[in-house]
Amino acid sequence: MAAETQAKPAETQPTAAPAMQASTQAIVTFKIYRHEPTVEKTPHFQTYPVETRPGLTVLDALIHLLDTQDGSLAVRYSCRHAVCGSCAMDINGKNMLACQTQVARLGPEVTLRPLTGLPVVRDLVCDMTNFFRKYNLITPYLVNKTKDEKDLTREWLQSPRDRKKIDHEIGCIMCGCCEGACPVLWTDENYLGPSAIAKAWRFIADTRDEGIQERIGILDSQYGVWRCHTAFGCVEACPKNIPLTESIEKARRRIIRYRLRGK
Ligand code: SF4
Numbered sequence: 001m002a003a004e005t006q007a008k009p010a011e012t013q014p015t016a017a018p019a020m021q022a023s024t025q026a027i028v029t030f031k032i033y034r035h036e037p038t039v040e041k042t043p044h045f046q047t048y049p050v051e052t053r054p055g056l057t058v059l060d061a062l063i064h065l066l067d068t069q070d071g072s073l074a075v076r077y078s079c080r081h082a083v084c085g086s087c088a089m090d091i092n093g094k095n096m097l098a099c100q101t102q103v104a105r106l107g108p109e110v111t112l113r114p115l116t117g118l119p120v121v122r123d124l125v126c127d128m129t130n131f132f133r134k135y136n137l138i139t140p141y142l143v144n145k146t147k148d149e150k151d152l153t154r155e156w157l158q159s160p161r162d163r164k165k166i167d168h169e170i171g172c173i174m175c176g177c178c179e180g181a182c183p184v185l186w187t188d189e190n191y192l193g194p195s196a197i198a199k200a201w202r203f204i205a206d207t208r209d210e211g212i213q214e215r216i217g218i219l220d221s222q223y224g225v226w227r228c229h230t231a232f233g234c235v236e237a238c239p240k241n242i243p244l245t246e247s248i249e250k251a252r253r254r255i256i257r258y259r260l261r262g263k
């Protein structure tokens with residue numbers, strides 16, 4: 001399906017809220033971005049009343065809403081436990097995971113949009129093609145050049161100390177929250193972006209990897225690490241608290257070392 005950039009939506013009126021369960025507490029208004037670029041020119045906001053209860057997440061509410069009020073709403077999700085990264089969206093102006101965000105903390109009105117800065121496939125679903133294209137550019141796997149093939153049939157162990165060096169970056173769930181929060185990406189979609197750079201650092205800093213040569217070209221290019229303004233938008237948006245600017249800085253230092261020493 002073709003994806004289009006996000007446009008300014010109009011509004012439609014709410015319908016009555018079907019009960020979620022007996023112990024509900026309050027009605028929250030969900031104001032949701034609706035757009036199907038292949039059939040309509042302009043997007044609009046549609047409002048839905050949602051009954052809250054303690055522990056209700058935005059994703060729980062959306063699934064209930066799909067079941068009881070409007071099955072035509074497009075939402076992407078899978079794990080419901082902040083692991084798969086697929087439910088990322090703009091919630092009251094911030095990129096967050098819907099399955100990790102409690103409705104009770106959001107106030108009486110919850111505005112949902114697709115991730116900022118990414119093209120829309122439909123409603124809350126973004127097109128992640130460019131995001132994964134850039135991920136592929138950084139050679140996202142361990143590169144082995146010296147270890148014998150027969151040694152690779154067993155587990156390739158690493159000391160806890162070495163593993164600690166990549167603890168942060170390995171936790172990335174590829175949700176795209178950081179991507180949508182990066183001002184450089186708003187003007188140049190070819191910038192590698194914080195997630196791909198952090199993933200590149202995850203492999204470069206892995207003591208088993210020998211693939212810096214394969215990654216240096218893209219990292220040290222006009223679309224690589226030097227484009228970052230260190231504005232911290234990505235760090236604030238990351239639901240896994242990955243210190244992305246630190247990862248980018250480490251990658252920069254490693255590139256300089258590589259250019260000076262040739263390894
Ligand atoms: S710190 Fe760099 S990568 Fe992160 S949002 Fe700012 S410009 Fe983008």
Ligand code: SF4
Pocket residue numbers: 085171172173174175176177178179194195198237238239240241242244
């Ligand atoms: S770095 Fe954080 S925000 Fe960015 S894709 Fe990974 S988990 Fe999501």
Ligand code: FES
Pocket residue numbers: 077078079080081082083084085086087088097098099100
């Ligand atoms: S559904 Fe998997 S991260 Fe939210």
